[in-house]
Amino acid sequence: MTRLIELSDVRKLYDGGAKHPALNGVSLGVERGEFLAVMGPSGSGKSTLLNLVAGLDRPTSGRVLVNGRDLGRAGEAELARYRRSGVGFVFQFFNLLGSLSVLENVMVAAQLAGSGTAAARQRARELLAQLGITDQAARYPARLSGGQQQRVAIARALVNRPLMLLADEPTGALDSRSGEQVMELLVELNSSGQTVLLVTHDAKLAARYAGRVVSLVDGRVADDVVLQASTASPAEVVRVRVEEVAG
Amino acid sequence: MNAVITKVLGDLRRRRLQAAVIAFVIFLASGTTTLGLTLLQTSSHPWERAFEAQRGAHLTVLFDRHKVDPEQLARTPGLIGASQVGGPWPWVETSYELGAHMAIGGGGFKFPLITVGRESPQADVELLRLVAGRWVRGPGEIVITRSFADLNHIRLGDRMRSLGTLERRALVVVGEASDVDEADSEFGTQFAWVTESQLPLLAPDWGYKMAYRFPYAPSEQELRAKLARLQMALPAGAVLASMNYLLLQKVFNGGNQIALTFFLAFGIFALLACAATVANLVIGIVIANYREIGVMKAVGFTPLQVVGTLVVQMQLPTLAGCLFGVPAGVALSVPLVDRETASLALPPEPPFAPVMALATLLAVMTVVLLATVVPGLRAGRLSAVGAISMATAPSGGRRSWLGSMLRRLPLPRPLALGAGDAFARPLRAGLTALAVLVGVATLVFATGLPASARTLVDIAFAHRSTDVILQRANAYPDQKVMATLAAQPETALVVGLAGAQVTVPGVADPITVNAYRGDSARLGIPVIRGRWFSGRGEVVATRAVLEDTHLEVGDSIEGLISGQPVLLLLVGEVFSANNTAALLRPTALAREMEMDLSTLAEAVPEAQPSYYFVTIKPGSDANAYIRRIQATEPDFLDATENRDQTVSGIGFLNSIMLVLAAVLALIAAAGVFNTLLLNTRERVRDTAVLKALGMTPAQVLVMVAAGAVVLGVAGGLLGIPAGVGVHRAMMQGFANLLGNDLPESVFRVFSAPGLLLLALAGVAVALVGSLLPARWAAMTRVAEVLHSE
Numbered sequence A: 001m002t003r004l005i006e007l008s009d010v011r012k013l014y015d016g017g018a019k020h021p022a023l024n025g026v027s028l029g030v031e032r033g034e035f036l037a038v039m040g041p042s043g044s045g046k047s048t049l050l051n052l053v054a055g056l057d058r059p060t061s062g063r064v065l066v067n068g069r070d071l072g073r074a075g076e077a078e079l080a081r082y083r084r085s086g087v088g089f090v091f092q093f094f095n096l097l098g099s100l101s102v103l104e105n106v107m108v109a110a111q112l113a114g115s116g117t118a119a120a121r122q123r124a125r126e127l128l129a130q131l132g133i134t135d136q137a138a139r140y141p142a143r144l145s146g147g148q149q150q151r152v153a154i155a156r157a158l159v160n161r162p163l164m165l166l167a168d169e170p171t172g173a174l175d176s177r178s179g180e181q182v183m184e185l186l187v188e189l190n191s192s193g194q195t196v197l198l199v200t201h202d203a204k205l206a207a208r209y210a211g212r213v214v215s216l217v218d219g220r221v222a223d224d225v226v227l228q229a230s231t232a233s234p235a236e237v238v239r240v241r242v243e244e245v246a247g
Numbered sequence B: 001m002n003a004v005i006t007k008v009l010g011d012l013r014r015r016r017l018q019a020a021v022i023a024f025v026i027f028l029a030s031g032t033t034t035l036g037l038t039l040l041q042t043s044s045h046p047w048e049r050a051f052e053a054q055r056g057a058h059l060t061v062l063f064d065r066h067k068v069d070p071e072q073l074a075r076t077p078g079l080i081g082a083s084q085v086g087g088p089w090p091w092v093e094t095s096y097e098l099g100a101h102m103a104i105g106g107g108g109f110k111f112p113l114i115t116v117g118r119e120s121p122q123a124d125v126e127l128l129r130l131v132a133g134r135w136v137r138g139p140g141e142i143v144i145t146r147s148f149a150d151l152n153h154i155r156l157g158d159r160m161r162s163l164g165t166l167e168r169r170a171l172v173v174v175g176e177a178s179d180v181d182e183a184d185s186e187f188g189t190q191f192a193w194v195t196e197s198q199l200p201l202l203a204p205d206w207g208y209k210m211a212y213r214f215p216y217a218p219s220e221q222e223l224r225a226k227l228a229r230l231q232m233a234l235p236a237g238a239v240l241a242s243m244n245y246l247l248l249q250k251v252f253n254g255g256n257q258i259a260l261t262f263f264l265a266f267g268i269f270a271l272l273a274c275a276a277t278v279a280n281l282v283i284g285i286v287i288a289n290y291r292e293i294g295v296m297k298a299v300g301f302t303p304l305q306v307v308g309t310l311v312v313q314m315q316l317p318t319l320a321g322c323l324f325g326v327p328a329g330v331a332l333s334v335p336l337v338d339r340e341t342a343s344l345a346l347p348p349e350p351p352f353a354p355v356m357a358l359a360t361l362l363a364v365m366t367v368v369l370l371a372t373v374v375p376g377l378r379a380g381r382l383s384a385v386g387a388i389s390m391a392t393a394p395s396g397g398r399r400s401w402l403g404s405m406l407r408r409l410p411l412p413r414p415l416a417l418g419a420g421d422a423f424a425r426p427l428r429a430g431l432t433a434l435a436v437l438v439g440v441a442t443l444v445f446a447t448g449l450p451a452s453a454r455t456l457v458d459i460a461f462a463h464r465s466t467d468v469i470l471q472r473a474n475a476y477p478d479q480k481v482m483a484t485l486a487a488q489p490e491t492a493l494v495v496g497l498a499g500a501q502v503t504v505p506g507v508a509d510p511i512t513v514n515a516y517r518g519d520s521a522r523l524g525i526p527v528i529r530g531r532w533f534s535g536r537g538e539v540v541a542t543r544a545v546l547e548d549t550h551l552e553v554g555d556s557i558e559g560l561i562s563g564q565p566v567l568l569l570l571v572g573e574v575f576s577a578n579n580t581a582a583l584l585r586p587t588a589l590a591r592e593m594e595m596d597l598s599t600l601a602e603a604v605p606e607a608q609p610s611y612y613f614v615t616i617k618p619g620s621d622a623n624a625y626i627r628r629i630q631a632t633e634p635d636f637l638d639a640t641e642n643r644d645q646t647v648s649g650i651g652f653l654n655s656i657m658l659v660l661a662a663v664l665a666l667i668a669a670a671g672v673f674n675t676l677l678l679n680t681r682e683r684v685r686d687t688a689v690l691k692a693l694g695m696t697p698a699q700v701l702v703m704v705a706a707g708a709v710v711l712g713v714a715g716g717l718l719g720i721p722a723g724v725g726v727h728r729a730m731m732q733g734f735a736n737l738l739g740n741d742l743p744e745s746v747f748r749v750f751s752a753p754g755l756l757l758l759a760l761a762g763v764a765v766a767l768v769g770s771l772l773p774a775r776w777a778a779m780t781r782v783a784e785v786l787h788s789e
């Protein structure tokens, strides 16, 4: 069985920045059920990497294979269909649709994927219950706290039972308490088999919750560490890295 | 101030597309408005100018030469207080044969003209302007009007033949004159001139014509009193007919008035649609600017400077649009104005009316100013933080009830979402729908008018059951005509028509009488109230007659025909059917009474028909029939097939209106384009999220288009009743001008499928407007949009 995600020698050049590729020869494999954190300084290419995996953008060269499918060769409509069922995306700023209620925000993703209204409502309610925001179902996003909004966004991302959950700085706009709750939610989902790709520049969070940490610097993979358990401390992450460099 | 200018220039550079939309809409709007206003200004004057320049007669009277002599006539000016007088001139109404057919003998085109004997175009009253050639000098010469010459392609040196006598005198056209009396040659009676001594030779039944001018412009009432005094002083039946200048003015301006009413309606429509679109555009830009307004204030712009920036930013493209639109409107009005002045042979008026251009400019700029200042002031008053937070506040903060409703429709998601988004800003949606509404209403109206005209023409040329209309020359007796018709095996029905005039107490102008011989009920002249007459003494009349005489159906009245009293029982109201002229020229011609020939014979025993409405047996060949009839007496019988007629005046009006309707549709499309552009730009983040969730580009396209469809349907559905209503109101006004009640069929020209099609045109217009914004939205780059947070 092939890997879930397989990046080989991926380069990404944006129109403007020809001299500095956002990704410069990244090769990376992700197995099903992994909890991978992508770390790195601002501008190192983390979001770019996630966008490529999500099928929101295409690599300039190299291949992005998901479940054996080459995303770089897929057409617009095919990518859209892939995003519906293959990917659940969680953004830093939630990006809920302001004109729809909480329940509708979750439902809309299921409806786009082709499920009927009744089935979509059923599934959305289940997820809201699972994430503990059932009582917010009829409200509109503008009235919700950041943490609540991010839960809605996660519910929306999960509604189609995606192959993987992609989260780009999901805690970036939250206070530390809400941030921890969101992370715990992700771990819980991961432990029930959900593949999770998390972008963060917070080493503490990565070390506490992720099973594997990939560090990007200037568009290259500088480091790729598998942690023993989710109880590893930040110091441990640093230690492993030092050992590797020394070895 | 420098800061304002820097900001304005920067904004315009960045918002090129919106500036272009403003300029384009303003271009269309100012063009249409200028066209309407220019026509309004120039069209109301030509007749009055010509009337003064040619010393037109306030009152023209035709006399029977057997009842009154020139000495008696010479005393009439003093009798009625006329200060200047023309005549007595001999006159006669007779047919002429003309055209190329003359050369090969017979069967040529015939036309009736009122010919007047005059030694000179100069006179104290009714000065004629010679526009080509020279005046008549002796036998065998004739001067015709320019419009008659134009219409029939007659040139100087061409020959015509009078059919008033058996010798058929040949006449050469030596000159063309213009005359205020003539109105437009397509309709109404035309005049021609020969020398005084030649006139009695043209036809035996000639009379005298007098033209009076008064030191002041008399009112309708005064003219009636004068005519009554004339009739009192002269032997009974001496006055055959009269024409007053107010009527002529109405005749000439009437046609214009109809056209003008239509143009004005269009102008108002166009202005409305433009105002809605422009207001929408400007408000949209202001709203989109809230964030920047906040930043501007934080940097130190005063509220006034903020508003000033917006105003200047809007007025620049507005000016640019007007710069092209106003001259375009003027250019378009040139042929229209020319058409009207040419029939009076007036020097073409320079159509450029600076006042109108300025008025248009001011009107357009004011609309734009108001649309900028109202939301601008609100933005200007906002605190810097308030404006920024208002801009960043999710659009959900101002949800509309209608939008939520539409979003919950049981439709595929993209459709429902798009439909709801269209109404996310109710004011914007309303204004856009209004623009579509106006476009559709105009379309309804513009297609309804020719259909109504068509119906009206059908009715007016009525005698739907008639296949052939025959006219005999005065010299050819009725018995022979009837004998010829009876000899044809195909002849099924012949109804003869004799003309006369009846004078009714309290009404100064004589009323036209159509007296029918035969089964006239079968002609199919529309009866609006009551019934068709059914024997001697019963009459039906047009509404104008009922109003003038204050009579109701069922009343009876004693009228004077050729000085003889006749008792008339009014049994119905009809639509004036005999005079095509009445169609476009609201005149006394619509003061019409229909009766049986036996009723007329009470007063004029020798009265005989001169027109014949012939129905032939089904399946017969009308053309062969006509050729055979014509062959029996080519000079004195004029047979024409009673087929569909085209009324070029209406056709012309119609094509202008279709152009205007197209312009309004374009404005509506621009309005939709603008609204969807603003909507999709405001929602670019939502669109990006939806795409991230897996919405395909095609679905985004459908979503945006769905919004357009909802706006189009709303505007289309409301535009239909609006258009039908305006159409009805216009036709009613038209009927009032005509002095006729119109049969209901003239109003009922719309079919349900036809209207549905027009409503769909509204949707189509909206879809056209949505094409680009939808494409742009479909191409939204998700990563980029979401990256720039």
Ligand SMILES: Nc1ncnc2c1ncn2[C@@H]1O[C@H](COP(=O)(O)OP(=O)(O)OP(=O)(O)O)[C@@H](O)[C@H]1O
Binding pocket: A014, A015, A016, A017, A021, A022, A040, A041, A042, A043, A044, A045, A046, A047, A048, A049, A201, B783, B784, B787
């Ligand atoms: N749409 C774009 N057009 C041009 N350049 C881009 C675009 N998106 C990203 N970049 C550039 O590519 C590089 C990598 O950007 P990316 O967003 O992947 O970084 P990041 O690691 O997510 O940073 P951050 O932690 O700040 O979010 C940066 O130099 C950025 O300026």
Ligand SMILES: [Mg+2]
Binding pocket: A046, A047, A048, A168
């Ligand atoms: Mg990033």
